[in-house]
Structures are given as structure tokens and as C-alpha cells.
Amino acid sequence: MIEVKNLTKKFGVLIAVDNISFSVRRGEIFGFLGPNGAGKSTTISMLATLLKPDSGQAIINGFDVNLERNQVRKSIGLVFQDSSLDDRLTAAENLYFHADLYGVDKKIFKERLSEVLKLVDLCDRRDHIVKTFSGGMKRRLEIARGLIHYPLVMFLDEPTIGLDPQTRFNIWEYVLKLRQEKNMTIFMTTHYLNEAEYCGRIAIIDQGKIVALDTPANLKKLVGGDIITMAAVNLAKLKFEIESKFNLKTKTQDAKLIIETTDGDKFLPRLFNELEEKIQSVELRKPTLDDVFLNLTGKKIRAEEASNKDIMKQTIVMGR
């Protein structure tokens, strides 16, 4: 469904996407996980033919994004990071506009209109002006719009950014329903780690490069097992003691000592028995994708929050 080979995009000296290759199967939910500015939106823009790659190739549904732009566009649906609805039109008018541009037959449109509105729970808002919608409703309408021409591949660029947890959860329900009902391929980007877990496979992207690509479960195995976080009065002493007594590697972060070990639940009692240094608090947990990211890139994914990157992204998309 999606075949990407050595895709590269540069903006001046900045290499936004650096020679990436991957492929996505039909019906798969494929996630791009990475901090802001990692190259996620740039990749989507290239796959959606909004941005020309500097080198490399991408085939979507059998069409080359460089050579068969219109066919690619016809076969994909897109939900942008920031709203792209006309808020002076009604929900139905927005959908109608889209259907017209994509050449959907008028009769077919009527059926699909109620179908997609039902899918995103906006039937009763059909003829309301979009301006009156909440953020979550707008996003849902955008998803509905992306579906109206029955795309084979759906691109979701940060579909849940800026939404409250309840709405985020709902949108995920719709996305999962979509995949099930339409066997649609879904390509999405996110920097919410818990959301990445919905994906079949995840590519972790950092500074334009894919640093890992696997199922969420396999990625978590990259972390050396369970994670124990400890706080102590004398962290340095504790660190020394653990490293010498248990022969474990430790990391210090936010004034806490972190160790990774297999079978953490069995290790904890041993730790308490043998340790002389006093511990103030201790936490044992299973690895998350955040740990995977930390492991692979040496930094936390949420550390770099939204900055002028969003503005840059917009200029990129509109520049063409």
C-alpha cells in the first residue's frame, strides 16, 4: 500500500527527512512516533504530494507520488494537524465540497454523507455552520470528510493533538472502527506515546531518521526489562552501591535513579534486603514507549514541546 525508498527532504541546510525507507501493508495502522520537528509532517506532506521529495521514491496504492500525483491524491484521505475546514459552511456543505472535488457521484454522495456522519456521531449537526463546532467535533468532521471518497489509505497527522482525553479516546474508537469496517490502511503521526500503542507497527523517528521500526510490544523489548525508579537522600551513594552489589547499569534522571532489570517483581525484595543505603521511594513498572524512545535517542519525547516548528510546518505545506 505504501512503499517508501530512501526518501529525503532538505530545507536549506536542515535535513528534515533523511533517507528513510519503510513499507506499510493493507489494513495496517502504521504510526510515526517522534518529537515535534522530527520530520513526521514533512514525510506526510511528501506522501500526500504536497511537498516534492529531494530524492527517493514513494509509491502509494501503486502510484508514484512524483509522477502520478492526481491518482495518488484520489486514493488517499488526509486529516491535517490543524483544521482545514471552511467554518462558514455547514458540515454537509464541507463534505459536499470535498466530494465534488474528488468526483464522487451525487447519488453515491447522499448515501455516504449519512454513513460518514453516523460514523463520527455528527448526524444531528449536519446542517450546522462549522464555526459553532467544538474542537473535537471539527476534528471528527475532518475525519468524516477524509473518508467521503473512500480512500484506500488514510493519513492522520497528529489526529488528536490539542484535544481533551475523552475526545481523543473517541477519535481512536472511530479510527479503529474504520480499519475494521473498511479495511483501510492508516498512516498516522503522533507524539502521544499512549496513542502509538494502537498501531500495528511503529516507526520511531528522530531528526529525520527512522531509529527503530517494529510492533509496540517488540519495541518495548528493546528496553532491558522492567523499570525501577528510586529516590534517595544520597543518590550517588545509592548508585555506587547498586552498581557494585548487583552489577546493574543505572541512569540518573530528575534526581531519581533508574535501573532496568528482568523480573523486577522478584528483584525488588532482594534489593530491599541487601541494600544498606536508605531509599525514600521506589516505583516498579513495565516499559512504555517513552522508555523505548529514551533508550534509542537518549532523550524524552515530550522534552521538546511545540515551538516555532508548527509555524515552520505550515509554511512548508503552503509553500507549494
Place this chain on the structure above:
Amino acid sequence: MNELRAIYTIWKRESIRYVRDKARIFSTLLQPLMFLVIFGAGLGSTLNKGNFGIDFIKFMYPGIIAMNVMGIAFFSTISTVWDREFGFLKEILVAPISRTSIVMGKIFGAVTVASIQALLLLVLAPFIGIQLHILIIFKLFLFMILLALAIAGLGLLIATLMKTTESFGIIMQVLIFPMFFLSGAFFPLTNVPLWMTVLSRFNPLTYGVDGMRQIILNGIPVDPMGYLE
């Protein structure tokens, strides 16, 4: 076929947005009225039967219509800048349609808005003492469309280069006022300095005003360009 539908779709959206924006309709109708009333009353008494060979307000009326067509056609292309700012342009740009269709749809939208609005101004004609035959109205309408096409093309060219509505607004102000004043809408361009003559020849609106004036005042037994001494 598909491209025609795309042009129609984009045109339709422009039209719907225009109809919904009551404040815009009102203000764009008010502006020419203001010009007619204030300039007509203010300058009319001084200039009347001067070297126009015709009531000043009658002289000005076709120019005001042309000016209105131009102002609206130009201003309507701001929708492209709006679309860019509010993100809707992405939805259009990523659709499987050609760039030409987008431009055509946008221009036709501006032309429709401008010529319909200008037609409304024709209602004023009897109050100014100008009789308009149905044939004249038809000719006028065709000419309005032509003028609006030219100006909307220019406006869209500028709009595509602008990133924000503010910058578009500034460029529009900078361009529109000289174009108004150097078009012959307010005074005949017969006894003006050479530099003004030269500039007005480069001004697309000059030809618009001239055309309107010839069509509207053709039936009236006066020199339409005010060449009388």
C-alpha cells in the same frame, strides 16, 4: 468534465460565502453610495455645468460603478489569503484537480460577486436622472464581467503571493486608491498634466470607467467624455 466540476465547486463556495456575509454585502453597497452622495453634493454644486457638459453626479455615476466592480473584484480575491490563513487552502491544494481549475473557480467567484453587486447599483440610475434601457443594462453587465475578470486576475496574482490578510490589505490600499483617482472616475482626464495622463493610460480601471461611461451616457445627448470646453 471533472475539472469543470471542480471550477463550479470552487465558484459555488465563493458565492455561498458571499451570500452569508451580510456585513460585507452591506458595506460594499454603502461605499459607492457614499461617494455618490458626498462627492456628488459636495463637488457637484461647484462643478455643475462647468466643463462636464453634464451634471457632475451623472458624470461620476458610471465611474462609481466601475470603481465598485474593481473594488469588489479585487477584494474578493482575499478569500485565497483567508483560505491560506485558516488552513482551507490545503484542502483545495491536495484535491485531485489542476491548479488552473482552482484559479478559474476563484476568479469566477470574484467576478460573480462583483458584477452582481454592481448590477444592484443600477437601481440608483432613475434617482440620478439616467434612464437605462434593457439593452444598456445587458451591455453594461457584459462589460462589468470583463472588467471584473481583469481585476480579479490581478487581485488573485497578488493574493497568491501574500501570506497574511494584513499584508494583502495593505497592498490593496496602496494599489486601489491611485487606481481610483487616476481612472477618470472623479474628473475628466483631458486637462491633466502629462505625467497623470501617462499613469492613467497604464491604469486598467481607466478603460473600465471609460467603457462604462460610454455605455451609460451614450443615449444622453452630451459628450460622454466631457470633452466640451
